[in-house]
Amino acid sequence: MSPTNRTVVVTGIGATTPLGGDSASTWEALLAGRSGVRPLEQDWAAELPVRIAAQIAVEPGTVIPRPQARKLDRSAQFALIAAREAWADAGFTAPAGEDPSVDPNRLGTVMASGIGGLTTLLAQYDILLQQGFRKVSPHTVPMLMPNSPAANVSIDVNARAGAHTPVSACASGAEAIGYGIEMIRTGRADVVVAGGTEAVIHPLPIAAFGNMMAMSKNNDDPHGASRPYDTGRDGFVMGEGAGVVILESVEHARARGARIYCEAVGQGVSSDAHHITQPEPTGRGIAAALQHLLDTSDVKPAEIVHVNAHATSTPQGDVAEIKALRQIFGDDVDHMAVSATKSMTGHLLGGAGGIESVSTVLALHRRLAPPTINLAEQDPEADADIVTDKPRPLPEGTIVALNDSFGFGGHNVVLAFRSVD
């Protein structure tokens, strides 16, 4: 295989989510169909039209020592927790930089968020107004800069082949993993720590997303609020957390005897060029991303058996995605078990592609597609086989699963993973 077309595999996973403090507890909750959505009990939420969110299950302050945590935005804290789990899960030892099985100059990080260190910015602005400039934290800039999670993870694992932060709203996490695949495929790195993180549960973004009419106002039924494909869906529920994968060239993984979850086959990418927030209603842009995947990889529609859909529980977006799948895959969609895990995790924005890739990798590895909860009456326009109620076994043999992520601005990213024997 030429050095510019190397095979990439996934050798580690990590997560901290509204469902659990690691990938194992998150996966268990996904299979059990548990909702991570809870009422916002903070005082600031009392007057907001949206008073629910999928808040993190394990507070990062209980995991990261306080002297380090106080210099990190919450989004970077999540990223570090998920990255450390993934790093250990891949069989690397700590301290990371001293692990002899990976050359720091061949190790990269790609960590994305959609919005960056927003809560740090807002908290420090409050301090500026209330206490004056002298009390503004000298750590403010390195905390709020969007590349902070990538940089902090690179320091943590001693990654010197590059630390990158693609930003594309809710497609950011998937774009980060796609970027990591390309770094290895093109020979820039042998191992990449890649994923997405987000932490913006704060009155300002909730008010702003709420005023866009993008969020569910089903405050009386938090567990039932995120209901992708259901006729009663009324918007997304904000989530927070991070998901990370360890990507590795197959040669490197085999040389060190690593456990291989699956192949990271590639990505399909496009942009809608339609509207800054509205999905293109026919699914044209998403279809272009799916076509791009088929054109640039060896993925065949016949082998795709599972789709972790973007499906945020908004009236327009959920349907546009299914239309695009039909447009490109036709009747092959009938053998794809479609799961909308945001029904349980809420929408982690830039973290979504991270945790949903973790879910997709585990679905292939365990051959189980997680359910979609709250689907009481399926929207007839969402013409696909949605996995409801309980996990669905996936077939034997070589199978492919997709993870779709789309972001405000019309960013479309489709990641493809394939089982390994």
Next chain:
Amino acid sequence: MATKEEIVSGLADIVNEIAGIPAEDVQLDKSFTDDLDVDSLSMVEVVVAAEEQFGVKIPDDDVKNLKTVGDAVDYILNAQVA
């Protein structure tokens, strides 16, 4: 006016809060950077907290001269008199 012992004790609590170093390890001969895990950004936090606690002003230009806990204690003692 705080005594020398009170200033050492106050700085120890501040360093403990900011860097997580046990207060009893914050001794006069200790270097903020080399011994107490206080980098240049965290040093600004230490200075701002010390200014507030001891009612003194420590201009940015003087902060670079405060290499050890003893340097900071002497500076604060003098600043209180001035």
